[in-house]
Amino acid sequence: MSKPKMREAIETGAPDGFQYMHPTMRRNFGLWDYHEDIQPGVMVHVSKYGDKIWTVKAGTQRILDVFTLRALLDIADEYADGYIRFTIRSNIEFYTDKEEKVPALIAALQDKGFAVGGTRNSVASMSHTQGWLHCDIPGTDASGVVKAMMDELYEEFTNWNMPNRVHMTTSCCQINCGGQGDIAINVQHTKPPKIDHSLVGNVCERPSVVARCPVAAIRPAMVDGKPSLEVDEKKCICCGACYPPCPPMQINDHEHTQLAIWIGGNHSNARGKPTFQRLVAAGIPNNPPRWPEATAIVKKILESYKAGARDYERINEWVERIGWPRFFEETGLPFTKYHIDNWRGARSNLNSSTHIRF
Amino acid sequence: MADIKKYPTPMLDVLEDGPWPSFISGIKNLRDNHPDERINNVTNGLLGQLEHSYETKMGYWKGGTVSVFGYGGGIIPRFSEVASKFPESKEFHTLRVQPTPGNYYTTDIMRRLADSWEKWGSGLQTFHGQTGNIMFIGADNASFQPFFDEINDYGWDLGGAGPCVRTAMSCVGSARCEQSCTNEHAAHRHLVNNFTDDVHRPALPYKFKFKVSGCPNDCQNAVERSDFAVIGTWRDHKKINQDEWKAYVEKKGVDYVMDNIVSRCVSKSLSLGPDNSLIADESNCVRSMHCMNVVPKAISPGDDKGVTILCGGKRTLKIGDLMGTVLVPFMKLESAEDYEKIVELAEEIIDFWAENGLEHERTGEMIERIGLVNFLEGIGVDPDPNMISQPRNSSYVRVDGWDEAAEEWFAKKREEKIAV
Structure with missing residues (x-):
C-alpha cells in the first residue's frame, strides 16, 4: 500500500493582526491620547486627532461552544462594528467608533446573559487552567471553580466597588499554570504520591523523574524484583512534580488533594515593583460542584480588602501597609507554622527588625 | 440531532x-x-x-504523542482512561493555534474558524489558554490533521507544546492604548516568527516564552511569565499637560490629589506647586505609571520611546517562582536594525541556554544556577547597575580581575560620551 500524500504545512507562525483590526484603531495606531471610563465595562479612547473608539467588555465562560461564540459574533455585527478581541483573562471586547451604538450593545449582551464589566476597580474574570475537562494531571476542575466563584462575585465584576482592580486566578495542580494573582486558588496536595511499582519501570524514564524532584526525595529502587522508584516520604513536599513525567506516581487523591489560597501577586510595575503571591489559607476541601468553603474565604478576603484598603491600593499594597498580623486579624484566618517560609531565600521573608505594630 | x-x-x-x-x-x-x-x-x-x-474527584485524561505532518508539537494529545465507560470522547486532543499579537479578530475570520472547527472537531474552543494559544479542544485521531490543513491554508499555524519556543503574547497595545511605548505587533512577530522551527519541533531544554507589554503596567504578565519579556518604556521626560492637571486638581481637591497621586509616587518624584501645577523630579522618575494611570488626560509617557528587556521569569516548577531580571535597561525598537538587534539577542540567549541548560530547566533557573554574570558573559552583554536591586552583601567573593573590569567600565563610559 502506498503512503497517502501528506500536505506540507505552511509555517507562518503568528498571523498579522492589522488585517483584523478595527479601521479606527488601525488608523490611530500609536496615536492615542487618553481614555475615559464611562461605566463598568465601557471605555472610550480618544486619539490625538480626535477620533474615538468605544470598548465594551464582557465576561464569558471561556470554554466556549460554537453556539455561544456565534451569538457573540452576531452581537458584534449587529450592535458593534464586527471587530473584537479577547483579553488575557478571556473577556471579550467589542469595538465601535459610533457612540450611539453603545447602549444597545450593552443591552444585547446583558440580554443574552453576558456580564458587562471587568474594567478598572472591579474583580476581573478569573484566569484559569483546564482542570478535569482536559488536563492530564489535574487535582480539581478549573472552569467549574471559576463558574461557581464568579456567580458569587457577579456584582463585583459588574460594579466598581473595589479599591483597585482584583485579578484572580485558579490552578488545578501545583505547577500553577494560572499564574500570579491578587487572589489565587490553587491545588495543594497533602500526601506523597502513591506509586504503582508494576508500571514505573515500563512507563517512566527514571533518571528524569529523579531529577525533577525539587527536594531530591526520589531515588531509583528495585521493588518486588522490578525497577521502580521510591520516595523518601519525610523529605517529600507533596508538590506532584514527579507525576507528569511518571503517571504511575499518582499524586491526586479524592481526599488529600485540597485547595490553598494565596494573595498579593501583582505583575504590574504600577507604584511598587511586581510581587509574588503569599500563602494565606490551606486545608480547604476540594468540594465540587461549587467549592463553597474556598468561595467563602475569597469573599471574606475581598470584604476585608474593600473595607480596609485605600483607593488604588492593590491587595499586596494594602497588606504591606497594614501588616500581616492585622491581615490575619481582619480576615479571621488562622496564622500557622505553615505560613513561615523555609524554601531557598526564606530568611528574606522573616522580620529582621523591631518594626512591629501594637 | x-x-x-x-x-x-x-x-x-x-x-x-x-x-x-x-x-x-x-x-x-x-x-x-x-x-x-x-x-x-x-x-x-x-x-x-x-x-x-x-x-x-479525579482526572481521567492521559497524554501521548500526536502531531501534524512535519511538526513535532502544537497538539496536546488526550486519551481517556475511562474510554470503556465513555467511548464517544476517547480521543480528545487540543490543537494550540497561534493568535495575532493582541488577539485581534474580525467576526468574519472568527466564523471561518468556527466553521472549520465544527466540521472536524467537538465545537468547543477557548480564547485563549494561559500560554496565549487559541485552544481548539476535542479533535480525534482522524480529524486533527485535516482541521489543521484547512485552517493553515488560510493563515493559521500551530503554537508550541513541549520543550520548545512557545506561542507569544502581547497586550492590546498601540492599537488602543495611550500608554503604549512600542509597536507590540512588530516586536511579537519579529521575535516569535524568527523561531518557527523551534516552535514546531521541540528540541530545547524546556519551554521558552516571549511576551510583549507596551508599558510598565505589564498587562501581559511578561515579567512574571516569560523567559524574554519586552516591556515598553521611555527615557526622556514624561509629558504633563498642566491645564488638564490643574483642572483635575480643581475637580478633586488638593487633599485628594496629595493623598492619592503625589504621595503615592513610589520614588517620591512628584510635588505640587503653589499654583497647583505638577512638579516632577524627572531624574528620579522610575516609570511606575501611577500618576498617568490615574490622570491619563494630563500625564503621558515621553517621546523617546523604547523597551526594557527582562529575562528569566517563570512559574513554580521546579525551584519556585522567579521574576525576570533586567538584561537591557533601554533600547530603541523602531528601525529594521533595532529589530535585528533584538532578534539577535533572543538567538544568543536561546543558543546559550540550549547549550548549557539542564533538561527541564527554564532560563531563569539556569541563571539562578550559574549566576547572572556567567550568563551575561555567555550571551555577550555587559553588566549594568540597572540589573541589580543592590550590590552583593557577602564579602566572600574573588575580585582579582577588578582592575580590568573597572577599566572596561570607564572605557564604556568614554565611548558613550563620544557617541553623544
Whole structure:
C-alpha cells in the first residue's frame, strides 16, 4: 500500500493582526491620547486627532461552544462594528467608533446573559487552567471553580466597588499554570504520591523523574524484583512534580488533594515593583460542584480588602501597609507554622527588625 | 440531532444555575441541539467523563504523542482512561493555534474558524489558554490533521507544546492604548516568527516564552511569565499637560490629589506647586505609571520611546517562582536594525541556554544556577547597575580581575560620551 500524500504545512507562525483590526484603531495606531471610563465595562479612547473608539467588555465562560461564540459574533455585527478581541483573562471586547451604538450593545449582551464589566476597580474574570475537562494531571476542575466563584462575585465584576482592580486566578495542580494573582486558588496536595511499582519501570524514564524532584526525595529502587522508584516520604513536599513525567506516581487523591489560597501577586510595575503571591489559607476541601468553603474565604478576603484598603491600593499594597498580623486579624484566618517560609531565600521573608505594630 | 442516550450529569447540572455564563449549558447545547450527530456524541461522552470526575474527584485524561505532518508539537494529545465507560470522547486532543499579537479578530475570520472547527472537531474552543494559544479542544485521531490543513491554508499555524519556543503574547497595545511605548505587533512577530522551527519541533531544554507589554503596567504578565519579556518604556521626560492637571486638581481637591497621586509616587518624584501645577523630579522618575494611570488626560509617557528587556521569569516548577531580571535597561525598537538587534539577542540567549541548560530547566533557573554574570558573559552583554536591586552583601567573593573590569567600565563610559 502506498503512503497517502501528506500536505506540507505552511509555517507562518503568528498571523498579522492589522488585517483584523478595527479601521479606527488601525488608523490611530500609536496615536492615542487618553481614555475615559464611562461605566463598568465601557471605555472610550480618544486619539490625538480626535477620533474615538468605544470598548465594551464582557465576561464569558471561556470554554466556549460554537453556539455561544456565534451569538457573540452576531452581537458584534449587529450592535458593534464586527471587530473584537479577547483579553488575557478571556473577556471579550467589542469595538465601535459610533457612540450611539453603545447602549444597545450593552443591552444585547446583558440580554443574552453576558456580564458587562471587568474594567478598572472591579474583580476581573478569573484566569484559569483546564482542570478535569482536559488536563492530564489535574487535582480539581478549573472552569467549574471559576463558574461557581464568579456567580458569587457577579456584582463585583459588574460594579466598581473595589479599591483597585482584583485579578484572580485558579490552578488545578501545583505547577500553577494560572499564574500570579491578587487572589489565587490553587491545588495543594497533602500526601506523597502513591506509586504503582508494576508500571514505573515500563512507563517512566527514571533518571528524569529523579531529577525533577525539587527536594531530591526520589531515588531509583528495585521493588518486588522490578525497577521502580521510591520516595523518601519525610523529605517529600507533596508538590506532584514527579507525576507528569511518571503517571504511575499518582499524586491526586479524592481526599488529600485540597485547595490553598494565596494573595498579593501583582505583575504590574504600577507604584511598587511586581510581587509574588503569599500563602494565606490551606486545608480547604476540594468540594465540587461549587467549592463553597474556598468561595467563602475569597469573599471574606475581598470584604476585608474593600473595607480596609485605600483607593488604588492593590491587595499586596494594602497588606504591606497594614501588616500581616492585622491581615490575619481582619480576615479571621488562622496564622500557622505553615505560613513561615523555609524554601531557598526564606530568611528574606522573616522580620529582621523591631518594626512591629501594637 | 442524534437520538442518543445521555449520561446523567446531576453535579454538573448545578453549574447551570447562577448569573455567570455557564460552560456546562454550552456543552449541553452542543450535545442536544447541534445538527451534527458526531458532535452530539462526543460532547455527550465529555459530559459523562466530566461528571465522573466531579463524583470521584479525579482526572481521567492521559497524554501521548500526536502531531501534524512535519511538526513535532502544537497538539496536546488526550486519551481517556475511562474510554470503556465513555467511548464517544476517547480521543480528545487540543490543537494550540497561534493568535495575532493582541488577539485581534474580525467576526468574519472568527466564523471561518468556527466553521472549520465544527466540521472536524467537538465545537468547543477557548480564547485563549494561559500560554496565549487559541485552544481548539476535542479533535480525534482522524480529524486533527485535516482541521489543521484547512485552517493553515488560510493563515493559521500551530503554537508550541513541549520543550520548545512557545506561542507569544502581547497586550492590546498601540492599537488602543495611550500608554503604549512600542509597536507590540512588530516586536511579537519579529521575535516569535524568527523561531518557527523551534516552535514546531521541540528540541530545547524546556519551554521558552516571549511576551510583549507596551508599558510598565505589564498587562501581559511578561515579567512574571516569560523567559524574554519586552516591556515598553521611555527615557526622556514624561509629558504633563498642566491645564488638564490643574483642572483635575480643581475637580478633586488638593487633599485628594496629595493623598492619592503625589504621595503615592513610589520614588517620591512628584510635588505640587503653589499654583497647583505638577512638579516632577524627572531624574528620579522610575516609570511606575501611577500618576498617568490615574490622570491619563494630563500625564503621558515621553517621546523617546523604547523597551526594557527582562529575562528569566517563570512559574513554580521546579525551584519556585522567579521574576525576570533586567538584561537591557533601554533600547530603541523602531528601525529594521533595532529589530535585528533584538532578534539577535533572543538567538544568543536561546543558543546559550540550549547549550548549557539542564533538561527541564527554564532560563531563569539556569541563571539562578550559574549566576547572572556567567550568563551575561555567555550571551555577550555587559553588566549594568540597572540589573541589580543592590550590590552583593557577602564579602566572600574573588575580585582579582577588578582592575580590568573597572577599566572596561570607564572605557564604556568614554565611548558613550563620544557617541553623544
